[in-house]
Amino acid sequence: MVGEAMLKFVTVEKDMPGKRAAELRGGDFGEIYSAYSDQKAAEQAGRCSQCGVPYCQNHCPLHNNIPDWLLMTATGRLREAHELTQATNTFPEICGRICPQDRLCEGNCVIELSGHGTVTIGSVEKYITDTAWEKGWIKPIKPAVERSETVGIIGAGPGGLAAADMLRRAGIQVTVYDRHDRAGGLMTYGIPNFKLEKEVVMRRIDLLQKGGVEIVLNCEVGADISFADLRARHDAVLIATGVYKSNDFKAPGSGADGIVRAIDYLTASNRKSFGDAVEEFDNGKLNASEKRVVVIGGGDTAMDCVRTAIRQGATSVKCLYRRDRANMPGSQREVRNAEEEGVEFVWLTAPKGFTGGDKVAGVMVQRMRLGAPDASGRQTPEVIEGADFVEPADLVIKALGFSPEDLQELWGVPEIEVTDWKTIKAHYLSHETSLEGVWACGDIQRGASLVVWAIRDGREAAEAMLTYLSGATAMAAE
Numbered sequence: 032m033v034g035e036a037m038l039k040f041v042t043v044e045k046d047m048p049g050k051r052a053a054e055l056r057g058g059d060f061g062e063i064y065s066a067y068s069d070q071k072a073a074e075q076a077g078r079c080s081q082c083g084v085p086y087c088q089n090h091c092p093l094h095n096n097i098p099d100w101l102l103m104t105a106t107g108r109l110r111e112a113h114e115l116t117q118a119t120n121t122f123p124e125i126c127g128r129i130c131p132q133d134r135l136c137e138g139n140c141v142i143e144l145s146g147h148g149t150v151t152i153g154s155v156e157k158y159i160t161d162t163a164w165e166k167g168w169i170k171p172i173k174p175a176v177e178r179s180e181t182v183g184i185i186g187a188g189p190g191g192l193a194a195a196d197m198l199r200r201a202g203i204q205v206t207v208y209d210r211h212d213r214a215g216g217l218m219t220y221g222i223p224n225f226k227l228e229k230e231v232v233m234r235r236i237d238l239l240q241k242g243g244v245e246i247v248l249n250c251e252v253g254a255d256i257s258f259a260d261l262r263a264r265h266d267a268v269l270i271a272t273g274v275y276k277s278n279d280f281k282a283p284g285s286g287a288d289g290i291v292r293a294i295d296y297l298t299a300s301n302r303k304s305f306g307d308a309v310e311e312f313d314n315g316k317l318n319a320s321e322k323r324v325v326v327i328g329g330g331d332t333a334m335d336c337v338r339t340a341i342r343q344g345a346t347s348v349k350c351l352y353r354r355d356r357a358n359m360p361g362s363q364r365e366v367r368n369a370e371e372e373g374v375e376f377v378w379l380t381a382p383k384g385f386t387g388g389d390k391v392a393g394v395m396v397q398r399m400r401l402g403a404p405d406a407s408g409r410q411t412p413e414v415i416e417g418a419d420f421v422e423p424a425d426l427v428i429k430a431l432g433f434s435p436e437d438l439q440e441l442w443g444v445p446e447i448e449v450t451d452w453k454t455i456k457a458h459y460l461s462h463e464t465s466l467e468g469v470w471a472c473g474d475i476q477r478g479a480s481l482v483v484w485a486i487r488d489g490r491e492a493a494e495a496m497l498t499y500l501s502g503a504t505a506m507a508a509e
């Protein structure tokens with residue numbers, strides 16, 4: 032299937048400069064460009080042995096009924112397969128594209144475990160739902176009854192939007208507030224276009240709006256509207272604000288030009304995918320073209336940065352990580368993709384400073400080795416004295432993970448309970464916080480995680496909120 036969305040995406044990639052970017056234009060976009068036809072999807076789905084011990088389903092955070100929708104796909108019942116995927120997942124075509132399946136469903140496929148290569152569950156899920164869009168099977172929400180209760184959701188990422196979808200289906204009046212100029216959260220401004228085309232996210236948002244979900248953009252809670260006002264305005268409130276404080280380290284030279292945060296770099300690149308004018312990209316500050324790029328970090332954000340830099344036409348891209356390959360937090364599949372595209376990983380290295388004065392010229396790197404395990408059992412990296420070197424760089428991207436912002440302080444609500452990490456304390460299943468009528472879900476509750484977990488949390492929170500709202504309405508009527 033090559034839909035309109037994909038064609039637009041190819042156009043964006045064609046505008047990217049550089050030799051490696053030119054090679055990538057050949058169509059080798061790995062995960063999302065595997066051209067699935069009805070026949071290929073059916074062939075893959077038919078490889079499922081219907082083993083009866085659905086490890087895949089158990090390891091999917093949404094407990095998707097994978098064996099059944101594979102069977103339906105294998106036997107040509109695509110519409111039923113679509114209905115089944117949609118029943119447990121708000122955004123199946125998005126998860127099909129960007130779930131780290133090697134750590135979730137596919138990594139636990141019995142065929143994979145027996146050494147015969149996994150059924151490509153994510154690609155089949157994506158194919159089913161892309162086909163449903165193409166055939167017009169996906170329609171805006173039409174609640175059977177309209178209810179008077181209103182819910183305010185702070186944050187239009189996957190957690191907030193999954194909850195909005197569930198609540199609206201039940202007839203609740205839902206308003207989502209987001210400080211960005213577009214909805215989607217990190218699906219829009221974090222995850223790169225080559226993994227998740229922006230049109231795929233935008234058509235879902237459009238569908239929610241057509242179904243009656245109101246989305247108020249450019250509205251920062253704590254600045255444009257207070258949290259207290261929002262609580263007064265709605266019968267219940269859901270906090271789904273994600274985690275946005277970039278982790279950092281202090282080192283000599285770290286204030287130099289050319290050292291940037293991953294979130295700024297990726298947001299600029301994503302904005303260019305929408306065709307926006309982005310001053311800091313256009314003036315070169317957040318553009319890797321023709322530069323020697325060094326990315327610091329070993330998680331999935333670092334992988335997105337290195338692969339974006341390659342597509343922007345960097346002359347070289349190196350990734351520094353203080354542990355070894357086996358111990359990196361990012362997906363091994365992403366590392367393989369990056370290596371195939373020309374990224375060089377420099378394992379067991381950590382930055383200790385930067386050279387070059389006002390403008391960065393290099394990273395001072397110390398070599399590491401893995402020492403004794405810490406309390407969690409993970410080996411601690413130790414510096415190898417006397418083995419330092421300088422890695423030349425024109426652009427350094429710091430991708431060291433994210434922490435929550437201090438909402439207690441920013442929103443003036445010291446009474447909301449938070450954990451030591453500043454994530455919001457909420458019940459693991461109902462997602463209820465310490466404040467009456469306030470729920471939390473997604474990264475702001477569990478810490479930096481995955482889209483699929485945010486969707487699950489949002490759906491669970493919506494269910495609990497519905498119970499609460501029904502109880503409150505019944506009590507008011509008594």
Ligand SMILES: Cc1cc2nc3c(=O)[nH]c(=O)nc-3n(C[C@H](O)[C@H](O)[C@H](O)COP(=O)(O)OP(=O)(O)OC[C@H]3O[C@@H](n4cnc5c(N)ncnc54)[C@H](O)[C@@H]3O)c2cc1C
Nearest residue numbers: 186188189190210216217252272273473474480481482485
């Ligand atoms: C670079 C990057 C790549 C990633 N790649 C993947 C991947 O491939 N697969 C995967 O599964 N996961 C990936 N993730 C993780 C995933 O994106 C997150 O776990 C997920 O988006 C969390 O969803 P959320 O709804 O909790 O928060 P978010 O998606 O972060 O959305 C939160 C929203 O709240 C808004 N907001 C915040 N504060 C306020 C406020 N005060 N007022 C109003 N609005 C506010 C923000 O603008 C944002 O739109 C990636 C993350 C990053 C950073």
Ligand code: SF4
Nearest residue numbers: 091126130135136153
């Ligand atoms: S939602 Fe993610 S983990 Fe679950 S089946 Fe789909 S791709 Fe696999």
